[in-house]
């Protein structure tokens with residue numbers, strides 16, 4: 001639960017937020033640069049003043065930042081240069097008091113794949129490696145509410161998705177609530193259950209992450225990303241790929257191991273998806289699912305299509321010429337081809 005009332009006036013910017021979010025596990029905060037995302041985190045953490053702040057039903061408005069039982073990881077928070085990676089992690093582990101999680105250094109290192117870095121000098125770490133170590137240090141502060149400001153911006157997508165899966169795992173296993181600021185809807189869709197959209201200091205929308213994200217895509221005339229949840233994964237030794245069974249479905253996808261994430265979510269770009277009434281012939285890397293056509297919307301001279309594959313929504317585009325030749329009606333079956341999942 002998060003309640004925040006906050007008004008802040010700068011020369012050229014006003015932050016005016018009054019939100020009450022009853023329940024969330026991972027709350028994503030999305031908005032363009034300069035929209036007030038960091039200021040909002042600072043208000044929750046007590047670095048900026050706020051009229052009222054409640055977290056987990058506790059009024060923390062008048063508590064000093066270090067008494068709020070939360071940790072804020074700023075966009076830039078340097079490591080100690082005189083300690084190696086292990087030393088940096090041990091320092092936090094030793095000096096942070098009043099912990100409410102039982103996370104150990106070993107568990108954090110394993111979860112974030114920090115073992116190979118532990119004896120490294122921090123000055124030699126890449127930007128992405130530093131971000132992973134900083135996140136490890138944040139976790140070792142032991143707080144059950146963690147605020148992260150663009151925590152994984154320097155990571156490649158593969159590693160970023162691994163970190164975001166770790167966020168969800170930490171939420172499930174250690175009941176840590178996360179509030180994550182990001183410019184990337186893709187990463188927030190992957191890890192958040194609730195999303196807050198902030199523009200020019202005002203909250204435009206809050207609620208279910210997929211619904212808020214779809215409204216943002218619609219307002220920008222963009223096709224949403226498809227989020228596919230799967231429940232079961234089996235490794236095929238012969239072809240070295242995983243067979244995923246989609247949730248509430250007996251349809252499967254074959255994917256390269258790098259796409260397998262602990263939170264069992266697959267994010268697919270609309271550019272990877274095509275659909276047709278006729279069964280497509282086999283191509284070099286293509287999974288084919290059977291879906292039901294829901295609706296089409298003409299945007300910028302192309303159709304944006306929504307298709308249901310059992311209970312999951314898939315979004316793709318079709319050229320105006322192709323789609324109008326097809327004459328597909330709501331409820332008709334379509335073959336949905338998803339490319340580039342089996343190859344790297």
Ligand SMILES: Nc1ncnc2c1ncn2[C@@H]1O[C@H](COP(=O)(O)OP(=O)(O)OP(=O)(O)O)[C@@H](O)[C@H]1O
Nearest residue numbers: 010011012013031032033034035036037038039040
């Ligand atoms: N202490 C301050 N004094 C004056 N202006 C400030 C102060 N803090 C923030 N601002 C202004 O408030 C606006 C919002 O800043 P904020 O850092 O919260 O945005 P943001 O959405 O996190 O941006 P980014 O994504 O670029 O990090 C900016 O225009 C910034 O210059």
